[in-house]
Amino acid sequence: DAKTTQPPSMDCAEGRAANLPCNHSTISGNEYVYWYRQIHSQGPQYIIHGLKNNETNEMASLIITEDRKSSTLILPHATLRDTAVYYCIVRSPHKFYFGSGTKLNVKP
Amino acid sequence: NAGVTQTPKFRILKIGQSMTLQCAQDMNHNYMYWYRQDPGMGLKLIYYSVGAGITDKGEVPNGYNVSRSTTEDFPLRLELAAPSQTSVYFCASSYASGGSQDTQYFGPGTRLTVL
Numbered sequence: 001d002a003k004t005t006q007p008p009s010m011d012c013a014e015g016r017a018a019n020l021p022c023n024h025s026t027i028s029g030n031e032y033v034y035w036y037r038q039i040h041s042q043g044p045q046y047i048i049h050g051l052k053n054n055e056t057n058e059m060a061s062l063i064i065t066e067d068r069k070s071s072t073l074i075l076p077h078a079t080l081r082d083t084a085v086y087y088c089i090v091r092s093p094h095k096f097y098f099g100s101g102t103k104l105n106v107k108p
Numbered sequence: 109n110a111g112v113t114q115t116p117k118f119r120i121l122k123i124g125q126s127m128t129l130q131c132a133q134d135m136n137h138n139y140m141y142w143y144r145q146d147p148g149m150g151l152k153l154i155y156y157s158v159g160a161g162i163t164d165k166g167e168v169p170n171g172y173n174v175s176r177s178t179t180e181d182f183p184l185r186l187e188l189a190a191p192s193q194t195s196v197y198f199c200a201s202s203y204a205s206g207g208s209q210d211t212q213y214f215g216p217g218t219r220l221t222v223l
Contacts, residue, residue: 032210043112043198043214044151087150091210095166098143098150 004088009103012082018075020102022088025069032091033064035073037084038101044087047073078106109134112215114199120221121189129184129218131199139202140182141166141212142174144195151198157182189222196220 005023012018024033032051036044048055048062050071055062061074075082087101115130133140138159143151143166153166157176171193173185182201186193196219200212 034211036212041196041217041219043200043216044212046211046213049211095153095156096141096151096212097167098152100148100150 003097004090004099006086006088006099006102008100009105011105011107012075012078014080014106014108015077018073018078018082018104018106020073020075020086020088020104021070022072023070024088024090027068027090029068033062033068033071034089034091034096035060035062036087036089036098037082038087039081039084044098047086049091075104078104080106080108082106111135112199112201112213114197114215114218116218117216118219120223121186122223123189123191125189126185126187127189127220129186129197129199129220131182131184131215132180133182133199133201133213134180135201135203135213136179137201137203137213138179139204140176141200141202142172142182142184143198143200144168144193145198145217146195154184154197186220191222194220194222 034049035047038044050062063072083106085101112133141156142154145151155174157163196217199215202212
């Protein structure tokens with residue numbers, strides 16, 4: 001199963017873009033990259049996912065390198081409500097493996 | 109739609125007691141999952157189900173049992189509770205496994221303390 005590596009914490013100023021990196025060097029060709037976030041102790045919330053191409057939705061953008069060994073989640077205009085733990089996950093059949101994630105602190 | 113619901117929200121057990129954590133989804137999802145999350149850690153998969161009558165072990169299944177008699181419900185049973193099972197338990201469901209329809213939707217969690 002592919003595993004991911006994320007920095008334990010990051011700071012971002014309110015209104016600025018937050019760029020959260022993730023390494024997944026052992027990813028297989030048909031495995032998707034998913035991003036979830038968890039605010040306080042709530043259930044994780046889906047953000048975005050992708051396979052090879054860059055993806056964008058109303059919440060965020062996902063940039064995947066050409067070799068697929070790393071990706072970056074971009075929150076274009078971070079707000080205080082985006083303070084959360086962000087998990088990068090490489091999907092194995094029937095299973096998600098959550099690492100420890102990145103704690104994003106958005107500061108005024 | 110209510111999405112994924114879990115009961116109870118909180119529970120305190122004594123060592124050796126048993127209980128069932130309830131999980132239900134109204135999205136007609138085939139796949140359901142149970143995770144536990146210890147303080148400051150990521151989620152770990154306990155059990156999952158790919159449909160009614162079919163379950164399989166995840167990373168940390170010891171001390172737990174599951175059943176899936178209907179598409180909607182996926183209860184998690186704790187037998188002989190131990191302090192190591194103190195955790196927050198999340199249930200999740202998804203329409204499919206793998207590919208683009210694999211987004212998991214999570215319940216609000218059950219906070220369990222074993223004393």
